[in-house]
Amino acid sequence: MTFSPELEAKFAKMIQNYPAGRQKGALIPMLLFAQDEVGSMTPELLEEVSKRLKVKRVEIEEVIGYYTMLTREPRGQHHVQICTNVSCMLTGGEELYQHACKKLGIGNKQKTADGQFSLEEVECLGACSWAPAMLIDYDFHFNVTPEKLDGLIESLKKTQ
Ligand code: FES
Numbered sequence: 684m685t686f687s688p689e690l691e692a693k694f695a696k697m698i699q700n701y702p703a704g705r706q707k708g709a710l711i712p713m714l715l716f717a718q719d720e721v722g723s724m725t726p727e728l729l730e731e732v733s734k735r736l737k738v739k740r741v742e743i744e745e746v747i748g749y750y751t752m753l754t755r756e757p758r759g760q761h762h763v764q765i766c767t768n769v770s771c772m773l774t775g776g777e778e779l780y781q782h783a784c785k786k787l788g789i790g791n792k793q794k795t796a797d798g799q800f801s802l803e804e805v806e807c808l809g810a811c812s813w814a815p816a817m818l819i820d821y822d823f824h825f826n827v828t829p830e831k832l833d834g835l836i837e838s839l840k841k842t843q
Contacts, residue, residue, distance in 0.1 A: 684731040690720050694735075707738050710746060714753055722757040751805060759794045759801035761839050763787070764818040765827075767804050770811035775828070779815050780804050782829040786836060799843060800836070 686694070693716060694709075701708050713732055714724070721728050724747050733740045747753045765771075765780040784790055787800050794801040810816035813825030819835060 684727045686717065686720060690716060706736055710736055710738055710743070711750065714743070714746065718753060724753055724755045751803075756792065757794070760799050760843075761820055762801050762803065762818075763836075764803045764805045764808070766806065766808045766810075766814070766816050768807040768811075770807070771815040774814040776815035779817070779827055779829060779832060783832060786833060799840070 685691075694713060697709055697712060698706055710732070713736065714728075717728050717732060718724060729740060729743050729747075732738070733743055747755070763783060765776065765783055767776045767780050770776075771779075783802055787795055787802055789795055789800070789802050791802065791804045805818075808816045808818060808823070810823060810825055815827050817824050817827050817832070819839070824831070824835065
């Protein structure tokens with residue numbers, strides 16, 4: 684499997700940050716960057732990363748099973764994650780999540796028909812002091828209201 688020249692350059696630079704024999708430490712960032720390009724954890728991607736980092740395939744499967752940001756299902760172009768854990772639940776996170784379901788017309792771990800958005804209800808994002816919190820791709824958003832969420836979604840639609 685080959686990646687884009689940009690991603691290959693990123694991998695080459697990243698690997699240099701790890702001491703000899705410790706390149707296995709690059710597993711999670713390598714999986715994340717590869718997923719961004721490929722769209723999901725495909726068998727080919729796993730095989731390639733396994734080969735490059737000399738990590739057993741079963742170890743990669745364990746990592747994917749643990750970290751929710753790694754997925755086997757292709758996501759939308761923009762992945763919306765809304766926290767409904769305690770702090771967020773108490774400050775409107777559940778209502779925000781329901782609003783997002785209606786706004787996007789999809790449910791948990793689903794993708795819009797045009798492939799532009801996917802939605803996921805998630806556990807604590809570590810931003811409890813600014814609840815309710817959500818992530819769109821790698822960007823955190825705090826003290827989110829339904830109106831703010833609508834604005835974020837609409838502005839992303841316009842950039843397409
Ligand atoms: S409970 Fe939502 S960020 Fe912690």
